[in-house]
Amino acid sequence: MKGIVLAGGTGSRLFPITKAVSKQLVPVYDKPMVYYPLSVLMLAGISEVLIITTPHDAAAFRGLLGDGSAWGMRIEYAVQPSPDGLAQAFLIGRDFIAGEPCALVLGDNIFYGAGLQGEMRAAAERAKTGGGATIFGYYTNNPSAYGVAEFDATGKVVGLEEKPAAPKSNYAVTGLYFYDQRVSDLARSLEPSARGELEITDLNRVYLELNDIRLVKLARGVAWLDTGSPETMLQASQFVQTVQDRQGLMIACPEEIAFGNGWIDAATLEKLATPLENTAYGRYLFGLLGSST
Numbered sequence: 001m002k003g004i005v006l007a008g009g010t011g012s013r014l015f016p017i018t019k020a021v022s023k024q025l026v027p028v029y030d031k032p033m034v035y036y037p038l039s040v041l042m043l044a045g046i047s048e049v050l051i052i053t054t055p056h057d058a059a060a061f062r063g064l065l066g067d068g069s070a071w072g073m074r075i076e077y078a079v080q081p082s083p084d085g086l087a088q089a090f091l092i093g094r095d096f097i098a099g100e101p102c103a104l105v106l107g108d109n110i111f112y113g114a115g116l117q118g119e120m121r122a123a124a125e126r127a128k129t130g131g132g133a134t135i136f137g138y139y140t141n142n143p144s145a146y147g148v149a150e151f152d153a154t155g156k157v158v159g160l161e162e163k164p165a166a167p168k169s170n171y172a173v174t175g176l177y178f179y180d181q182r183v184s185d186l187a188r189s190l191e192p193s194a195r196g197e198l199e200i201t202d203l204n205r206v207y208l209e210l211n212d213i214r215l216v217k218l219a220r221g222v223a224w225l226d227t228g229s230p231e232t233m234l235q236a237s238q239f240v241q242t243v244q245d246r247q248g249l250m251i252a253c254p255e256e257i258a259f260g261n262g263w264i265d266a267a268t269l270e271k272l273a274t275p276l277e278n279t280a281y282g283r284y285l286f287g288l289l290g291s292s293t
Helices: 035-043 058-065 086-092 116-128 183-188 200-209 230-247 254-261 266-276 280-291
Strands: 002-006 048-053 074-079 102-106 109-112 133-139 147-151 157-162 171-179 213-217 223-226
Touching: 002 035, 002 086, 035 102, 035 109, 035 116, 035 254, 048 058, 058 074, 086 102, 086 183, 086 200, 102 116, 109 171, 109 230, 116 133, 116 171, 116 213, 133 200, 147 200, 157 200, 157 213, 171 200, 171 213, 183 200, 200 213, 223 230, 254 266, 254 280, 266 280
Parallel strands: 002 048, 002 102, 048 074, 133 213
Antiparallel strands: 102 171, 109 223, 133 171, 147 157, 147 171
16 A cells, blocks of 8 residues: 655745745654654555655655665655645656555644554555545534534435535544545546645545545544644644653654564664664664663
8 A cells, every 4th residue: 555645835824934944844843744644654554655745845855754765665756846736646646656545644734642553554454455435534623624524313424525614513534544546546537626726525525426435533532733833833842742751652753663563673773773872862762672672
């Protein structure tokens, strides 16, 4: 199964911070923002990932992440010349996807919480077996700011609306999606919306019309953070700091996830940790070596 991190856009809501650097390269507490969505795909067991970004920022992402081989992964890059909709990711990444199922995560979304990894791995397995689409719903007091799901009396998804004035539920559709092998072909069938974009909600509606979409309601203990504004970025940094300080466990550490997945061995982890030995991040990696013996 393939994965895509969509890290394009201008980040205009974060100007002047993002006038010179991609939003997804700005730190959220102690790591670049892109580490968080990338780690989500890794936790789902996905080791082949395409980073889609702007022509201006592609070199910086390559400098940060490389080809992924250090983490036992394969990371490729593509550019989105202009932000023409989230579903455009499946057209830009069509050759990379190569007819396989694919997950998409937005580059400014952070997910964390108990049970999340199991839900994502189950979604990946459904996609691999032709199980349509899996999306994730999050209860929010402000659903009008997001895509919103409508349910019938049995809890089945029967409607999807983008930023409705009168939302039919409090469940927002998050920026994490799992699709089966049809996704690129179905994305090609979409028409641009009134704002000239290929909307992810329209792609999800196609799967809904095929009666082949499942919405997983994220549990109350799961956090979903959208870091699109200075206020939400600060909140996300404070959240990460609080959890890490209290638990002593790091959120979104690719080296740790790769080691736990068996993609790299202890010798490789030590090699990655050594240049960072004078940092808290490096000391954490060395701690993983000690706890694994």
